[in-house]
Amino acid sequence: MTKKETTSHKQQKEITQKKPIAAIATPVGEGGIAVIRVSGKDAIDKVNEAFRGKDLTKQDSHTVHFGKIIDQDGNIVDEVLATLFHSPKSYTGEETVEISCHGGVLVTQAVLEAMLDLGVQSAEPGEFTQRAFLNGKMELSQAEAVADLIHAKSKKALDSAHQQLEGRLGEHIKQFRQQIIDATAMVELELDFVEEDVEFADKEELERLLKELDEEIDDLLATYETGRLVKHGVRTVFIGLPNAGKSTLLNTLVGKDRAIVTDIAGTTRDTIDVDWSYDGLRFKLTDTAGLRETEDVIEAEGVKRSQEAFEKADLAVYLKDLSRELTPEEREDIANFQKSAGDTPFVLIGTKNDIAIDVDEERMDYDLKISALEGEKIDALKKLMKQRALENKEYNSSSILVTSSRHRDALKKAQENVRSAIRALDQGMTGDFLSIDLRSALKDLGTITGEITTEDILDSIFSRFCIGK
Incomplete structure (x- = not known):
């Protein structure tokens, strides 16, 4: 196929049968079962050469057969189950065999090498799905959905x-x-x-x-904005002065000690990223270095990265330590961050409410006051974060x-x-x-x-797939 535009391959009358390819289709490691997928012209014939059991070339589609895989020296590699899919009724639309062998790095690799020794080519990333698209088994947006x-x-x-x-x-x-x-x-x-x-x-x-x-x-x-958040996660940054409780809150949300927590200001000297899911939505939490002027070169770099994380955030959460008096400088910082956030949702949270000092003149409009250490209002905070992240973004399970x-x-x-x-x-x-x-x-x-496409588009899409899919 050239790099010029071409019409849809789904309009072809016949399935395109290319040279057989093979790859491990399951995560490599210790496990009960692993699957090696072989697909392409004469794929069943090729597997049959190394299969000791029924003659696979004479068996019906969508049937499973017990046997042994042998290497070129006649040695038994493993006992397997071979599942047959005749064209066009397969994932790729081609002749396909899925070999289920015992899990484990060595035995799985040995079965794959037995296939490669027969002249079967090693599959490229996403090549099975690419063949499925080229053979009209799915349109391009569906192929991309496989990777998603x-x-x-x-x-x-x-x-x-x-x-x-x-x-x-x-x-x-x-x-x-x-x-x-x-x-x-x-x-x-x-x-x-x-x-x-x-x-x-x-x-x-x-x-x-x-x-x-x-x-x-x-x-x-x-x-799209909702779709981007759903697919990639909500980039959520915790900002505030040193010792405001950012690391404690992050650890509380994820349920483990991911960030180091001490009473020493400036303990967090770099951004820490952690994935966390709530009510089906993924958040990419970023714990940042406390915002302050410092002569410490490393801490200053951490503060700089904190600012950069704030600028890229989908949700900004400013934490104010309620056990300390609000200074004019911090009040100004909060106002500046809130203004800088622009269209990015901004949440102001009072922390350490269990040891909060009573300051009537503070008059800050907090979205919520919590105590991460005591678990106070944490559930309310989770709901608030999701609500603000999807603010002005309509979404339900049926949304396209x-x-x-x-x-x-x-x-x-x-x-x-x-x-x-x-x-x-x-x-x-x-x-x-x-x-x-x-x-x-x-x-x-x-x-x-995919009605109109180019080779460059296909290469870009399928290169991000894992090998074996």
């Missing part, structure tokens, strides 16, 4: 990946493409009869169709989310071309200009599902 499913680190990320794997995003994109195809047909039919001065396109109907499409794309694009920056960029380009067509229509431009914009929008949307 594997790498999902929260329940909501898992739900979102399942939706894309089911093709729900693809169905939306197909609807958009059909609307553009209908609009293009109206315009180009008129172009074919330009010399006869015949008008087929209802300009008002065409404008209505394009404006509806613009709004629908806009609605889908609006889900754009989670990929590639999909977002393609939708933006398509929307720009749709809007360009609307402007051309308003300005009374000829149909050939409209047709150029509409066909460009069609191409942009096609790159999401």
Whole structure:
């Protein structure tokens, strides 16, 4: 395949059978079972050469057979179960065998090497899924969802990946493409009869169709920020003065001593990142060095990194030690951070409420007062963090989310071309200009599902897959 644009491989009439490839399809390590997947032209014949049991070439699809794998010297490598999938009824659409052997690094590798010794090629990352796409077993957005499913680190990320794997995003994109195809047909039919001065396109109907499409794309694009948080996690930074209880709170949330806690100010001298999930949503918690002026070079670098983490955060949590009097300087710091946060949700939390001093004149508008050490209001804090993280972002388990920056960029380009067509229509431009914009929008949307793609796009997508998938 060249690097120029190509039409969808799903339109092919026959499954493409490439040379057989093999890879370990399960995590390598000690375990009860490991699976080696072999797929491609004559894959069943190749495995049969090393299989001692029933003749696999004479067995039906979707059947499992017990036997032994032997090496080229005739030595038994392992007792296995071979599961057969005849083309096109397999994951890749090709002849496929999944060999279930005993788990363990050495025995699994030995079974794989027995396959490679027969001339089967070692699979590249994502090559099985890439073949599934090329053979029309799934569209490109579904193929990408396979990787999202594997790498999902929260329940909501898992739900979102399942939706894309089911093709729900693809169905939306197909609807958009059909609307553009209908609009293009109206315009180009008129172009074919330009010399006869015949008008087929209802300009008002065409404008209505394009404006509806613009709004629908806009609605889908609006889900990206939520989708990004669901897929990658909410970057949450704890900031505040030294000894404000940032490390204690982080340890309390994750349920283990991830950060060192002492009474010595400046104990945390660098940012510490920890993954934490709550109610299906993943948070990437960052404990930062206490914010203060210091001549200590290492601590100063930690303060600098704290500031950088704050600037990249999706949720900023400022912690104020209630056991210490609020100084004018800290009051100013809180105000500055709150202002600098801009659109980033900002939460002001009072800590150490179990030993708080009574200062009536403080008059700070805390979102919550907690004691991480005593577990006071921690559940309320968790709920508050999730609420603020998804503030102004509608989400439920049935929501269709754009989670990929590639999909977002393609939708933006398509929307720009749709809007360009609307402007051309308003300005009374000829149909050939409209047709150029509409066909460009069609191409942009096609790159999401794979109707239109390039080798560069495929290489970029499948290179992030694990070997064996």
